[in-house]
Amino acid sequence: MSDSEEEESPDRQLKLVVLGDGTTGKTSLATRFAQETFGKQYKQTIGLDFFLKRILLPVDLEHMRTVKADKHQRFCQENNFSSHFVSAKTGDSVFLCFQRIAADILGIKLNKAELEQSQRVVKADIVNYSQEPVTRSVNPPRSSMCAVQ
Numbered sequence: 490m491s492d493s494e495e496e497e498s499p500d501r502q503l504k505l506v507v508l509g510d511g512t513t514g515k516t517s518l519a520t521r522f523a524q525e526t527f528g529k530q531y532k533q534t535i536g537l538d539f540f541l542k543r544i545l546l547p548v549d550l551e552h553m554r555t556v557k558a559d560k561h562q563r564f565c566q567e568n569n570f571s572s573h574f575v576s577a578k579t580g581d582s583v584f585l586c587f588q589r590i591a592a593d594i595l596g597i598k599l600n601k602a603e604l605e606q607s608q609r610v611v612k613a614d615i616v617n618y619s620q621e622p623v624t625r626s627v628n629p630p631r632s633s634m635c636a637v638q
């Protein structure tokens with residue numbers, strides 16, 4: 490048993506540097522992660538910018554450690570690459586990306602539930618048009634086509 494709560498979950502500050510050519514989306518990625526916003530308008534960063542975000546990571550997962558790896562992950566691991574598919578616009582996997590990077594740096598293994606928690610689930614109703622009467626309308630109501638929750 491440890492002496493204090495702080496010893497069990499110490500605050501660690503990580504500094505991540507996002508590098509890349511101009512207009513490749515570095516600022517958008519950082520603002521999506523830190524502020525949950527996305528701006529379509531391009532404003533060039535002069536010099537550098539700082540963003541701060543506090544995240545929680547599991548601190549003791551040794552007993553849950555599992556080995557999961559497909560070809561892609563294996564290739565990245567063997568070559569010491571970190572691989573992420575993200576969109577600053579939709580927010581897809583942005584939080585997950587930074588969470589994984591931070592976890593990697595701290596040597597923390599995230600389990601499946603924790604990884605899936607960061608992924609947004611989009612649900613849609615599929616309409617069977619072949620059974621619906623054909624009506625020709627100039628502006629059909631969009632809500633009758635797809636419901637996104």
Ligand SMILES: Nc1nc2c(ncn2[C@@H]2O[C@H](COP(=O)(O)OP(=O)(O)OP(=O)(O)O)[C@@H](O)[C@H]2O)c(=O)[nH]1
Pocket residue numbers: 509510511512513514515516517518528529530531532533534535575576577578579
């Ligand atoms: N559609 C789409 N546009 C994006 C995405 N990420 C960035 N953009 C757009 O790309 C443009 C450049 O994005 P920035 O985030 O400013 O790029 P940057 O790398 O910080 O640019 P510099 O300041 O020149 O270094 C902006 O107009 C963004 O709206 C994305 O995931 N999807």
